[in-house]
Amino acid sequence: xxxxxxxxxxxxxxxxxxxxxxxxxxxxxxxxxxxxxxxxxxxxxxxxxxxxxxxxxxxxxxx
Amino acid sequence: xxxxxxxxxxxxxxxxxxxxxxxxxxxxxxxxxxxxxxxxxxxxxxxxxxxxxxxxxxxxxxxxxxxxxxxxxxxxxxxxxxxxxxxxxxxxxxxxxxxxxxxxxxxxxxxxxxxxxxxxxxxxxxxxxxxxxxxxxxxxxxxxxxxxxxxxxxxxxxxxxxxxxxxxxxxxxxxxxxxxxx
Numbered sequence: 383x384x385x386x387x388x389x390x391x392x393x394x395x396x397x398x399x400x401x402x403x404x405x406x407x408x409x410x411x412x413x414x415x416x417x418x419x420x421x422x423x424x425x426x427x428x429x430x431x432x433x434x435x436x437x438x439x440x441x442x443x444x445x
Numbered sequence: 446x447x448x449x450x451x452x453x454x455x456x457x458x459x460x461x462x463x464x465x466x467x468x469x470x471x472x473x474x475x476x477x478x479x480x481x482x483x484x485x486x487x488x489x490x491x492x493x494x495x496x497x498x499x500x501x502x503x504x505x506x507x508x509x510x511x512x513x514x515x516x517x518x519x520x521x522x523x524x525x526x527x528x529x530x531x532x533x534x535x536x537x538x539x540x541x542x543x544x545x546x547x548x549x550x551x552x553x554x555x556x557x558x559x560x561x562x563x564x565x566x567x568x569x570x571x572x573x574x575x576x577x578x579x580x581x582x583x584x585x586x587x588x589x590x591x592x593x594x595x596x597x598x599x600x601x602x603x604x605x606x607x608x609x610x611x612x613x614x615x616x617x618x619x620x621x622x623x624x625x626x627x
């Protein structure tokens with residue numbers, strides 16, 4: 383990682399530690415999206431998460 | 446062209462990280478010389494079965510107090526806005542590498558944006574992330590005419606995820622875009 387990005391990460395963590403959110407934006411959970419619509423059952427969810435892990439491994443291997 | 450560069454981002458003005466939701470904010474200059482506060486929200490995917498998937502939402506505060514991610518803004522530097530959002534996601538993933546960030550490509554404008562961002566920034570994104578694409582498919586029934594349908598007669602779409610295929614052009618958009626730490 384280059385120095386510039388490392389410095390930005392350090393700066394970001396400092397801001398996180400201050401926890402200053404001036405405007406109260408809703409922190410409600412994200413709303414249903416197109417992926418939610420395709421996951422109908424627990425079995426679908428487990429299957430997708432398994433496929434996701436495999437795809438991440440494959441993508442890392444391809445780098 | 447949108448060049449993602451994690452070294453060129455807007456200054457993050459404030460962050461609220463009350464696990465599991467992270468909200469960061471920054472000011473983005475607009476073409477009419479105004480400046481608009483933009484919020485980045487990283488939050489767990491609403492589907493309780495997708496425990497390790499996070500959604501990234503980006504936009505100004507809407508009248509309902511939520512982030513308006515449908516508004517069309519005229520940013521002076523779109524690349525810098527997106528780079529800032531990607532940087533925040535990167536910071537989050539460094540501390541939580543088990544998660545994958547999802548971007549909903551359900552409307553064409555967003556899908557084009559995400560697709561272009563991944564394709565045109567393959568090298569830059571690959572320095573930090575692995576990128577993935579999700580297609581929807583329907584199961585063809587044995588009669589080879591009909592497709593699998595629910596009780597209301599609607600086709601059942603299922604997700605098919607794969608490492609992002611960079612040979613797919615903008616006529617072959619994915620339905621959903623994801624990235625995880627490299």
